Amino acid sequence: MKGELKPGEAMPSMRKLAKSLHVSVITTQRAYDDLQRDGFIITVPAKGTFVSTQNQDFIREENLRRIEELLTDAATLGRENGLSLEELQTTLELVYKED
Incomplete structure (x- = not known):
């Protein structure tokens, strides 16, 4: 995976x-x-x-499901701590660009 x-x-x-x-x-x-x-x-x-080369679509779909789950947790935590959507987006952009 x-x-x-x-x-x-x-x-x-x-x-x-x-x-x-x-x-x-x-x-x-x-x-x-x-x-x-x-x-x-x-x-x-x-x-x-x-x-196998045949199951790449399944792997991608499973990884997308995991990403959605993690982002849901991040959004919930952000809301619980008073972060705005813009602050969450900025944080995601910073983390994404780090690597």
């Missing part, structure tokens, strides 16, 4: 991931099955598992 893994990027094998996370291979297999079912990864026989 954060974009840390790029489309087409190889995923570690289930055994390697299970070992690095200190969990069972069965747990890792369930996670991979869920990710594949939801379209986040694809498995190519004899080649491996890769980050």
Whole structure:
């Protein structure tokens, strides 16, 4: 969701991931099955598992939902503390331009 893994990027094998996370291979297999079912990864026989390119719209929509939730919290907090809409907008612009 954060974009840390790029489309087409190889995923570690289930055994390697299970070992690095200190969990069972069965747990890792369930996670991979869920990710594949939801379209986040694809498995190519004899080649491996890769980050899917097909689910970028879902990821964007989920991130937009998270942004809206955070902005709702910021607006509520601003109103509770007497900030005007203009003050909130100015703060958002400053924060956005920092990076």
